[in-house]
Amino acid sequence: MSERHEVTRPQRTEADLADPAYRQGLVALLGVLAYGELVGFLTIAQEAGFAPSSRDKVTLARVASQEFGHYERLAARIEELGGDSHQAMAPFTRAVDDWHRRATPTDWSEALMKVYAGHSIANDFYREMSDLVDPDTRRLMRDALEDSGRVEFAAGELRRMIAADDKVAGRLALWGRRLIGEALSQAQRVAADNDDLIALLVDDGSGYGLDLGGWMHMFTRLTDAHTARMEALGLSA
Template sequence: MKESPGVVDLLGVLAYAELSAYARMTEDAASLAPSLADRTALSELAVAEYGHFRLLHGRLVELGADPEAAMSPFVEALDAWHAQTAPADWLQALVKAYVGEGIAFDFYREAARLLDPSIAKLVDEVLADEGRSEFAVERVRAGLAADPVAAGRLALWARRLVGEALSQGQRVAAARPELARMLAEAESDDQAEISRMFARLTEEHNKRMAALGL
């Protein structure tokens, strides 16, 4: 039996998000990494993202869905987000991977908790950190120690990333109303839980900013 369109949409947007993360990290590793060690580390994280994509791809097939068809409605919205938040340097690239994609992935993780436990477990697995946080925090803190003036610039960049991530969410919902409807129906019975969810998203974002020293 095929899964509901909303679930397929959630896995589809996540699959394309992971595929995009793999592509962007690979590109940033080649063009922005200041050392071979940094290029190697970011490339290894990119490989982990591709592994997550393959897990989602496989689950979509198991559900009787066409992975390409499941991803295609979200290509324009996610590509637009990446184009609008293209990093200008290495530190911006790290903040984007840690803060910008972090808040988006947190939302998808929260959304999955409203669904079948098996789906939630898969989403938790594919959104596992894989060392991204430690790598980004270590490199950004080192960069700020070498150039403290960069803190203000990066804080502004982080705020822009969050704003663009929220806009991305609106574009994703517009692309597939079934996904928005499924989440709305799941949340409708408990408005307090919605408030708690956004409180958790905000708390996690603030923790990331603090970890970076921003």
């Protein structure tokens, strides 16, 4: 990921939790993240079906289990904030499900690339968003985004596959582009359709959230980091 920017905008604090609009925005943000973790759990487990050995299956199963632990903590936080975790996830299930449907790997190398590129860009995105919330919620989000070696595991496997067969590189570069294109278009759909999220994340003059320039910079950081990840495998982004 490119150099982290200095956070100079005003920071939300615990005091903001008293504001119902802020709480509603948080519940929405945690809702989409929670559903992402839940479905992430399910799809990692599905993709582990492609794993060639019991050792790889175990590695992915462990990752998936941790993902579910994250889901449970996020759901608990939603309830703490006075929300209902299933209601909070409901507005986002379609976009997240659609993303997974459009980005369904057909083999082990594509499954690994989905972990390596898709999981990473989603993580970068949520990490950026965690700058916009109060410190307690930020800590919880960052814990949920903690990568448990999964990306490193995927990178190692992908490097081996690319080294072993030079036709793999072109195919995976293409697949990587598709993953990211789908991810960005679903992310836009999620954000544009949800007033609570917009109120939380977009600066309408309150000084909180990102203004248009902030969003542009953020997307540049996300795509730069993606490009760097692809190049680290010797692939064009």
